[in-house]
Amino acid sequence: DSVTIMDITFRNTTQQAFVNDYVEPRLLAEQPYYIVTANPEIVMKTRSDSRYKQSVQQADVIVPDGAGILLAAKIMKQPLEERVAGFDVMLDLLAFADQHGLSCYFLGAEEAVNERAVAEVKRRFPNVAIAGRQHGFFQLDDPEVAENAAAAQADLIFVALGLPRQELWIAEHRDKFTKGVFMGVGGSFDVLAG
Ligand code: UDP
Numbered sequence: 001d002s003v004t005i006m007d008i009t010f011r012n013t014t015q016q017a018f019v020n021d022y023v024e025p026r027l028l029a030e031q032p033y034y035i036v037t038a039n040p041e042i043v044m045k046t047r048s049d050s051r052y053k054q055s056v057q058q059a060d061v062i063v064p065d066g067a068g069i070l071l072a073a074k075i076m077k078q079p080l081e082e083r084v085a086g087f088d089v090m091l092d093l094l095a096f097a098d099q100h101g102l103s104c105y106f107l108g109a110e111e112a113v114n115e116r117a118v119a120e121v122k123r124r125f126p127n128v129a130i131a132g133r134q135h136g137f138f139q140l141d142d143p144e145v146a147e148n149a150a151a152a153q154a155d156l157i158f159v160a161l162g163l164p165r166q167e168l169w170i171a172e173h174r175d176k177f178t179k180g181v182f183m184g185v186g187g188s189f190d191v192l193a194g
Contacts (some may be wrong), residue, residue: 008057015089038064063089123185149177
């Protein structure tokens with residue numbers, strides 16, 4: 001139940017099953033888990049950048065975030081169930097974190113956007129613990145940013161650094177974390193901030 005397109009192996013699942021059956025059990029078990037909701041842009045970038053490709057292939061699970069990927073799978077006669085959209089997964093996980101009082105770390109976007117996005121999370125998901133936040137304009141190999149994020153011991157680490165920075169950052173630093181579900185969320189903080 002997976003389909004490989006351009007060396008990227010997609011799990012064949014639905015949005016709801018992905019959140020309920022893959023991510024939520026790892027969250028409750030405090031198991032480190034790196035998820036990629038790969039859109040066509042991500043897949044194309046892996047073709048031209050081998051370091052980026054490795055950072056995506058390191059994910060524990062990859063799901064298709066885009067009609068183009070579903071179409072490619074269909075043409076290969078190995079259809080995928082449905083699109084699993086990164087922004088929707090993030091909202092579902094925030095709702096789950098709200099229900100269970102889990103903590104979240106918010107890494108990325110401009111300082112003012114990051115601040116507004118976190119304020120919006122607090123307003124919409126009041127039971128979520130804010131483990132910390134950090135804007136996204138720093139050197140990728142800055143050890144302090146990663147150490148601070150790891151020290152926060154968050155259940156969920158949302159990484160909004162855009163492509164290719166977010167997957168490179170997660171792949172580079174995830175070993176410093178004892179737990180946490182990691183997810184690159186692209187421009188989602190900008191959407192949340194409104
Ligand atoms: N971003 C960041 N640091 C950077 C570059 C981008 O935090 O060095 C943030 C940017 O502010 C935005 C998010 O990453 O909130 C997504 O950026 P963009 O839309 O350029 O990336 P894409 O959606 O193409 O992945």
